[in-house]
Each structure stands twice: as structure tokens, then as C-alpha cells.
Amino acid sequence: MRHRSFLEYKNYRYLKLALGLSVLGIGAYAWHRQNHFATPGGLGYGGTPMGYGLGTVAALLIVWLMWLGVRKRRFKASMTMTQGWLSAHVYLGLGLVVVATLHTGFELGLNLHTLAYMLMLLVVASGIYGVLVFLREPERMTRNMGEDNMPTLLLQLQEADQQAARLALQLPDEFNQLLQAAAGRTRLRGSLFQHAFGTVSRRCPTARAVARMQQLNRQLKDEPAQRGREVYSLMLGRRTAVEKIRSELRSQARLRLWLLVHVPLSFALLCALAGHIVSVFLYW
Amino acid sequence: MIRCKLVQTIRPDDTQIGARVGRAVSGETLGIGRAAACKIYLPDPRVRLEHAVIGRAEDGCLYLEATGPVTVNQKAQTRVRLAVGQHISIGPYDFVVEEVEDGVSRPDPRMTLSFALRDQALNPGAAASAPAAVGIDGGWIGQRSLAWVLSLLVLVLAAWPVWHAFQPPVRDGMVAAAMPTPVAERAGWDGLQAQAKRFVSMHGRRLDVWWNPGTVSSAHQGFAQDCRACHDKPFERVQDATCASCHKNTGDHIRDVTIAQHTFQGQRCATCHKEHQGHAGMRTADTVGCVQCHGNVRAYSALTTLDNVSDFAKDHPPFRLSMRQRETQPAHVLRVRQTPALRNDTGLVFPHDIHLAKAGIKSPTGPADTGGRVVLRCANCHVSGVAGARFEPVTMAKHCQSCHRLSVDPQVPERQVPHAKPADVAVAVREIYAGLAVDRYPVDLVTSNTLLQRPAGQAPASQLTSAGRWVAQSSRTTFAAMFASANGVCTTCHAVQRDTGKGVGASAWQVARIVTTDHWMPHARFSHADHQNAACASCHGAANSKQAADILIPDIASCRSCHAGAKADQEKVVSRCDSCHGFHPKKDHPVFERVAAGQPVPGGPVAAAVKGVRP
Numbered sequence: 083m084r085h086r087s088f089l090e091y092k093n094y095r096y097l098k099l100a101l102g103l104s105v106l107g108i109g110a111y112a113w114h115r116q117n118h119f120a121t122p123g124g125l126g127y128g129g130t131p132m133g134y135g136l137g138t139v140a141a142l143l144i145v146w147l148m149w150l151g152v153r154k155r156r157f158k159a160s161m162t163m164t165q166g167w168l169s170a171h172v173y174l175g176l177g178l179v180v181v182a183t184l185h186t187g188f189e190l191g192l193n194l195h196t197l198a199y200m201l202m203l204l205v206v207a208s209g210i211y212g213v214l215v216f217l218r219e220p221e222r223m224t225r226n227m228g229e230d231n232m233p234t235l236l237l238q239l240q241e242a243d244q245q246a247a248r249l250a251l252q253l254p255d256e257f258n259q260l261l262q263a264a265a266g267r268t269r270l271r272g273s274l275f276q277h278a279f280g281t282v283s284r285r286c287p288t289a290r291a292v293a294r295m296q297q298l299n300r301q302l303k304d305e306p307a308q309r310g311r312e313v314y315s316l317m318l319g320r321r322t323a324v325e326k327i328r329s330e331l332r333s334q335a336r337l338r339l340w341l342l343v344h345v346p347l348s349f350a351l352l353c354a355l356a357g358h359i360v361s362v363f364l365y366w
Numbered sequence: 367m368i369r370c371k372l373v374q375t376i377r378p379d380d381t382q383i384g385a386r387v388g389r390a391v392s393g394e395t396l397g398i399g400r401a402a403a404c405k406i407y408l409p410d411p412r413v414r415l416e417h418a419v420i421g422r423a424e425d426g427c428l429y430l431e432a433t434g435p436v437t438v439n440q441k442a443q444t445r446v447r448l449a450v451g452q453h454i455s456i457g458p459y460d461f462v463v464e465e466v467e468d469g470v471s472r473p474d475p476r477m478t479l480s481f482a483l484r485d486q487a488l489n490p491g492a493a494a495s496a497p498a499a500v501g502i503d504g505g506w507i508g509q510r511s512l513a514w515v516l517s518l519l520v521l522v523l524a525a526w527p528v529w530h531a532f533q534p535p536v537r538d539g540m541v542a543a544a545m546p547t548p549v550a551e552r553a554g555w556d557g558l559q560a561q562a563k564r565f566v567s568m569h570g571r572r573l574d575v576w577w578n579p580g581t582v583s584s585a586h587q588g589f590a591q592d593c594r595a596c597h598d599k600p601f602e603r604v605q606d607a608t609c610a611s612c613h614k615n616t617g618d619h620i621r622d623v624t625i626a627q628h629t630f631q632g633q634r635c636a637t638c639h640k641e642h643q644g645h646a647g648m649r650t651a652d653t654v655g656c657v658q659c660h661g662n663v664r665a666y667s668a669l670t671t672l673d674n675v676s677d678f679a680k681d682h683p684p685f686r687l688s689m690r691q692r693e694t695q696p697a698h699v700l701r702v703r704q705t706p707a708l709r710n711d712t713g714l715v716f717p718h719d720i721h722l723a724k725a726g727i728k729s730p731t732g733p734a735d736t737g738g739r740v741v742l743r744c745a746n747c748h749v750s751g752v753a754g755a756r757f758e759p760v761t762m763a764k765h766c767q768s769c770h771r772l773s774v775d776p777q778v779p780e781r782q783v784p785h786a787k788p789a790d791v792a793v794a795v796r797e798i799y800a801g802l803a804v805d806r807y808p809v810d811l812v813t814s815n816t817l818l819q820r821p822a823g824q825a826p827a828s829q830l831t832s833a834g835r836w837v838a839q840s841s842r843t844t845f846a847a848m849f850a851s852a853n854g855v856c857t858t859c860h861a862v863q864r865d866t867g868k869g870v871g872a873s874a875w876q877v878a879r880i881v882t883t884d885h886w887m888p889h890a891r892f893s894h895a896d897h898q899n900a901a902c903a904s905c906h907g908a909a910n911s912k913q914a915a916d917i918l919i920p921d922i923a924s925c926r927s928c929h930a931g932a933k934a935d936q937e938k939v940v941s942r943c944d945s946c947h948g949f950h951p952k953k954d955h956p957v958f959e960r961v962a963a964g965q966p967v968p969g970g971p972v973a974a975a976v977k978g979v980r981p
């Protein structure tokens with residue numbers, strides 16, 4: 083059976099739901115605006131019965147969408163259920179943009195209420211980026227790793243380092259320095275940002291060793307030249323492994339990085355939304 | 367030839383106690399390094415190919431000459447004379463010089479070196495490629511910390527302006543005292559602080575507009591920046607009393623206080639008047655609000671005389687006309703449903719059709735070429751009032767008398783009687799004829815002297831002289847004709863009754879009271895000025911009206927030919943409830959009430975001016 087992504091869950095059940103919600107919302111808004119909308123200023127306004135209705139739906143959607151964070155941390159939740167939740171999260175999150183926009187009545191200004199709306203848009207935009215990342219990165223990770231996995235790659239590194247160290251004992255000092263630097267100072271650990279933006283591979287000793295050894299090998303003759311070539315090919319293998327590890331970690335970082343925008347912004351949105359609702363229902 | 371005994375301590379598995387393995391090497395020089403040719407062979411990548419050399423110098427002593435990094439007793443050295451007890455570090459190896467026998471006298475110097483690998487790890491890269499050295503560090507920037515920071519930022523952004531707005535106001539004097547010198551002249555941190563303080567004191571009060579959910583109505587723009595102008599207390603709705611503190615002359619929708627309270631229980635000004643909805647937002651409440659009650663008004667009050675209405679185009683009942691009644695004194699106003707048969711007896715005789723005849727109507731001032739006919743238009747009599755909404759009252763003197771002259775005798779058409787009560791008219795008629803008698807009978811006139819000397823019981827001069835008799839006769843006849851004949855000067859317009867018991871004198875004639883209605887629909891808002899593009903005849907059927915009792919107020923069907931309901935119609939004007947109706951009856955502003963009651967008014971001169979303006 084072909085793997086089905088969360089976007090296709092139950093034959094696009096939640097896409098249909100979100101589309102239905104959006105069409106219903108737009109239709110209701112148009113009908114309301116045409117027939118019952120009579121604010122004297124003729125401005126759109128979230129305080130009409132229709133506005134309150136749309137606003138309530140939008141607020142409930144936001145709370146429900148954020149509940150995913152609680153939901154996915156529960157181990158009891160089965161994989162399929164989580165997939166269903168994720169699918170609904172994505173599509174209803176997109177539907178939220180339509181409902182919330184209708185709720186504004188297209189009246190925006192420089193105030194807390196519009197801040198809540200803008201934060202909502204930013205959260206959804208980051209979410210859309212997240213979906214793209216989730217569609218792209220796992221496939222890239224699989225392609226990158228091939229037959230390998232992280233422990234075997236690490237073993238390969240160790241193996242290459244040991245062999246190269248042994249072989250290079252009879253080679254000029256610079257070989258050994260390069261090998262030591264490559265073995266000791268090649269960075270595979272870093273922050274989320276260093277991995278995601280690739281700064282972890284900046285001035286990589288392994289890459290430098292490969293580049294430099296190519297030059298050094300030309301100066302060697304006879305038996306040392308043979309060894310040099312062997313060390314060089316070991317370093318080439320090391321570089322490939324390092325790149326694979328880094329690529330894997332970059333993908334992992336990318337899968338997590340957007341959440342640093344998505345999640346905190348959604349909490350900020352929740353605060354702004356609370357302010358909006360309190361001011362509308364109590365203060366006013 | 368240098369002979370050297372090498373003692374290596376091998377510690378398997380990095381234990382502290384190791385096995386000592388000895389061997390002897392000899393040579394002219396003893397190379398130390400990774401190279402196979404080195405006598406002291408150190409197979410470790412951290413050691414250089416040829417790291418150092420032990421050789422004999424001119425003085426016969428043994429020296430260590432380093433090409434790579436070597437420390438002797440924790441000191442970096444490049445050339446050092448070997449001595450017993452020295453600790454030499456080369457790469458990961460530690461050497462201890464245990465014995466040295468050298469010098470100029472000795473041909474074959476000897477020495478004993480013991481050495482051991484300091485750290486066991488053969489491969490220094492092992493640490494770097496261990497699983498612990500691979501991965502993604504959390505760092506302090508995480509979802510949780512960022513969520514806290516952003517949420518707090520939003521909360522501060524929300525709360526601070528409100529907090530600031532409710533701080534006690536900074537008096538101008540206090541601000542001035544806090545800044546003795548002009549801000550611009552103060553430098554550094556002090557100046558910056560002062561500048562910030564001034565900025566906040568000037569603009570800080572406006573920061574709470576951050577909560578403003580929409581444009582404030584144009585009438586309230588003057589204090590739109592100050593939330594506290596209406597929002598007295600935080601987290602409390604705007605109170606009606608706050609609205610009423612400015613809107614003092616806004617009356618209640620229902621005059622009866624009990625019914626009003628019952629009907630509008632729980633409702634506020636803001637229930638209908640929603641602020642923050644744009645410049646025109648507050649001006650009027652929406653039709654939906656009206657229809658909520660008036661769509662089924664009987665459900666709210668069983669006693670109401672109102673009909674249900676939901677839309678002007680659909681189910682607005684026919685108009686009710688407020689007509690002043692002649693029968694009562696003072697004229698009682700009766701609201702009557704408009705029907706085609708409805709008439710309003712005004713007591714006046716006035717056919718509109720004759721006056722508006724296309725051929726014109728005869729007038730004493732009419733041009734000769736038309737036979738004295740003048741074509742009248744509505745505006746000849748109905749003159750728009752100052753406000754343009756309604757018309758000035760039609761008066762005899764201004765609008766009728768130029769044609770309807772109150773002439774008594776054709777000989778002197780220019781002499782007219784006043785438009786007054788019969789008794790006054792009678793006097794005026796007699797005076798006119800008396801004047802004529804002077805011309806006609808000069809010899810018969812009595813002198814003032816004879817008049818004075820008239821003996822008691824004698825008939826008055828008017829009866830005695832022929833002139834007097836003529837005056838009396840003419841006056842009586844003419845006066846009677848004015849009131850009695852069908853086209854008499856008075857009866858042309860007035861209905862006149864004669865009390866037969868009182869002869870034909872002034873007291874015998876009773877002119878019917880004229881009561882006209884000048885405001886037919888006082889509850890509706892209508893302005894003729896707004897309708898000036900339409901011809902009068904398109905609404906008022908005056909050209910066919912034969913009686914003054916005809917009601918020329920257009921019926922609702924006539925209005926509906928141009929006015930649609932709340933729903934847009936391509937050819938008609940959208941008309942909502944508030945297009946014609948007001949919700950609040952106007953109440954006199956308290957100032958005018960005080961003026962009317964003769965009470966003192968705060969601000970005397972202004973009040974006096976007001977008094978002058980008000981009728």
C-alpha cells in the first residue's frame with residue numbers, strides 16, 4: 083500500500099471540512115452584508131450577530147488548533163489518531179484565515195485587535211512553511227542516508243580516522259596535523275540555528291584536509307605516495323560521511339526550526355486574543 | 367657512539383601500574399620521532415616524523431635538539447642539555463632522564479631514558495566522532511522560552527497603555543517644575559530622560575488608543591484620543607449617565623416612564639448607538655434595531671395604537687395625519703389614518719383648482735393684455751420657511767389681499783376695510799361712506815356747533831340730514847352684502863352665519879373659525895428642501911382640488927413611487943426607518959428650560975442672548 087501523507091488523510095476529509103467551513107462562512111457573510119448588514123457607517127464590524135458568530139468560530143478554532151500541542155504529547159494517542167489530528171490541524175488552520183478575515187469585516191487598524199489578527203496570519207504562514215518542510219525534508223533525509231544510518235556513519239568515521247592515523251605515521255607532519263584536525267575538530271554538534279543554516283560546516287577541517295592532501299600528494303614519490311593516496315581516499319570517505327551526518331542534522335534542525343516561530347507566535351496570539359475578547363465583552 | 371637504555375612503561379587498559387620493558391639503542395645520534403628510521407621510535411600521529419635528536423656536542427655533553435614542540439620540566443625548549451631527573455614531554459609521551467654519563471673525558475656517553483604514553487588513546491579523533499559529539503544542542507532559545515517572551519511582550523503591550531491612562535494626570539505646573547531648563551539644552555542621559563518624560567506627558571495619555579477597536583465617530587473625534595472621556599472605569603461598560611452628561615436634550619423614546627422602563631429594561635444607549643464604527647457610525651441606529659420591536663409591536667404593548675411595521679416598502683401602514691379640529695376650543699389635534707375619503711374642515715372657502723387654472727385667474731393687478739388674468743403658481747402663496755423644511759403660513763395680507771381686495775364701494779376701490787372682526791369692519795364701512803358723504807352732500811353737513819348744541823331727545827344728525835341717512839343706508843346695505851350675498855367680500859372665502867334675532871348689524875354675523883393644520887405629520891422627518899427637484903404637482907394634487915377641506919398631503923403610495931424600503935432598489939431611494947423617523951423626541955436643553963421658568967442661568971450674558979433668540 084502506498085504511503086499516505088497526513089495531507090491525504092481519509093481521502094482529504096479535513097480539506098473538505100475546511101473548504102466547507104470557508105464557503106459557508108463566505109456565503110453567510112455575503113448574505114448578511116447584502117440583507118441584514120446595516121451599521122450606519124457601512125463599515126464591516128465584528129460586533130453584528132454574524133460577526134460574533136464568525137468570531138466565536140475563529141476563537142474556538144484557535145483554541146482547538148493549539149490543543150494539538152497538548153494532544154501530541156500524550157503517549158496514549160495512537161499514530162493514526164495523531165495523523166488525523168495533524169491533518170485537521172493543517173486544513174482547519176487554513177480555514178481559520180478565511181473565518182477570521184470575515185470576522186474583521188475587512189476593518190483593520192493600528193491596535194491590539196489587528197495585532198491579534200496579524201499574529202494569527204503569521205502563525206498560519208509559519209505553519210504553511212512547516213507543512214512544506216514536513217513534505218520535503220523526510221524524503222530528503224531518506225535519500226541522503228541511503229543504506230546508512232547514524233551509528234554506522236559514526237563507526238565509519240572512527241574507522242577512517244584510525245586507519246588514516248596508522249597509515250600517516252610515515253607521512254610528513256602536515257598529513258598528521260590535517261588528520262588530527264579533521265578527527266578532532268570536525269564539528270558535528272551545534273545549535274539548531276548552526277545546523278539549519280549550515281554554519282556548522284563552515285571552515286570544516288575534514289574538507290580542508292581533503293583539499294590540502296590533494297596538493298601534498300603531488301609532492302610525494304614512491305611508497306609514501308601510495309600511502310598518501312590511501313589516506314586521501316580515506317579522507318574522501320570521511321568527508322562524505324560527515325556531509326551525510328550534517329545533512330541529516332540539517333534536516334532535523336529544519337524540521338524543528340519553524341516550530342520556534344510557529345509555537346511562540348501562537349502563544350502570543352492567544353494572549354492578544356484574550357485581550358481582544360476581554361475588551362470586547364467586558365470593557366465595552 | 368651514544369648508547370641509550372630505553373625503559374618503556376606499558377600500561378595496558380590505562381591502569382596505573384604497568385610493565386616496564388627495556389631495550390638498548392645506540393648510534394652517533396639518536397633520532398626521536400614517528401619515522402621508521404628513528405632510533406627512539408614513537409608511533410603516534412601527535413609526534414613528528416623527526417621530532418627531536420639527541421646528539422653529542424663539542425663539549426662531549428648530550429644535548430636534546432628539538433624540531434617539534436618539546437617541553438622539559440614544563441618549559442618549552444628547543445635545545446637542552448640532558449641531566450638526570452629531567453621530565454621531557456614529546457607529544458603524548460613523557461620521558462624521564464634516569465642516568466646520564468657524558469663529558470669530554472668519556473668517549474662513549476651513556477644514558478638511561480624511561481618513557482611512557484601519557485594518555486592511552488591511540489586515536490585522538492575518537493573523541494570527536496563519538497556519538498556524544500554529534501547532535502543538535504537545545505540552547506536557551508527554545509519554543510518555551512520564546513513563547514514566554516512573546517506572550518509577556520503582548521501582555522505588556524496590552525496592559526501598559528491602560529495602566530498609564532489611569533495614572534493621576536500630570537499637571538502642567540508639575541511638568542514645568544520637573545523640567546526647570548529647556549529639554550534641548552540638557553545634554554547626555556539627563557537630557558534624554560527629560561525628553562522621554564516630556565514625550566510621555568504629552569503623548570502618553572493617547573497610548574490607550576492601542577485598544578481602540580475602530581474609528582471613533584466624527585462627533586466624538588474631539589476626544590477620541592482619550593478613552594477615559596467615555597470609559598470612566600476600567601472593565602466597565604460605558605454608562606448611560608456618561609452619555610447623558612453631554613446629550614442633555616435627548617428625550618426618551620416612550621414618554622410614559624413606567625412603560626419606557628418596562629420596554630427598555632436592560633438596554634443602554636450603546637445597545638443601539640455603537641461607537642467605534644467609523645465616522646458616521648454613531649449617527650443613527652440601524653433599522654434592524656427598530657424592527658426588533660416594531661415588527662411586532664403589539665407583543666410589547668397590548669395597548670399601543672401603533673401598527674406592526676418591518677419595512678417601508680413592504681408593510682408600512684398608511685400615514686396618520688395630525689389634524690387640528692375646528693370643533694374644539696382650543697383646536698384639538700386628532701391623529702387620523704389617511705384615507706382617500708378623509709377631509710379636513712378648515713372653515714375656509716378655497717378652491718385650489720380655480721386658483722391654479724392654466725388660463726389664469728382674474729386679478730385687479732393683472733395685465734391688460736390678458737384681460738387682467740394672472741397665472742398663479744404654488745410658490746406665489748406657499749413660501750418656503752427659513753429651514754426649507756416647511757412653508758410659511760399663508761396670510762390674507764401677504765398672499766390673498768392683492769387680488770381679494772376688501773373694497774367696499776366700486777367708486778373708491780382703493781379704500782379697503784381691515785381684515786378684522788365684523789364689528790371693526792362695520793365701523794370701517796361706515797367711515798368709508800361717511801367720507802364719501804362729505805363729497806356728495808356738503809350743504810347738509812352739520813357744523814360741529816349744531817352738533818354740540820343739539821337738544822336732548824332730538825334725533826341724531828345722521829338721521830336728520832339726507833347725508834346722514836345716505837351714509838347709514840349705504841353702510842347697512844353694503845355691510846349686509848359683504849356677509850350675506852354668495853360672492854360677498856367676506857363670503858368669498860369665509861363661511862358666515864347670521865343670527866336672525868340680532869337684525870343685520872355687526873353682532874348678527876358669525877364668521878366661521880378658520881383652523882388650518884400647518885404640520886400634518888409632526889412625528890415624521892420631512893424636508894421640502896430635500897425634495898425640491900420634484901414638481902409640487904408630482905406629490906400634491908392641488909390642481910384638481912375644489913375644496914379647502916381636501917387633504918393634499920400625499921399618501922404613502924405616492925412616497926413609495928420614489929422610496930424603496932431598507933433593501934436597495936435600482937430605481938428608488940433606500941429608505942430606512944430613520945430616514946423619516948427619529949427615535950428620541952427632542953427635549954428642551956436644561957438651559958432653555960431654566961430660561962422658560964425664569965430661573966437664573968449660569969453664565970448670565972450668554973443666557974440673556976439665548977433668551978433673546980428663543981421665542
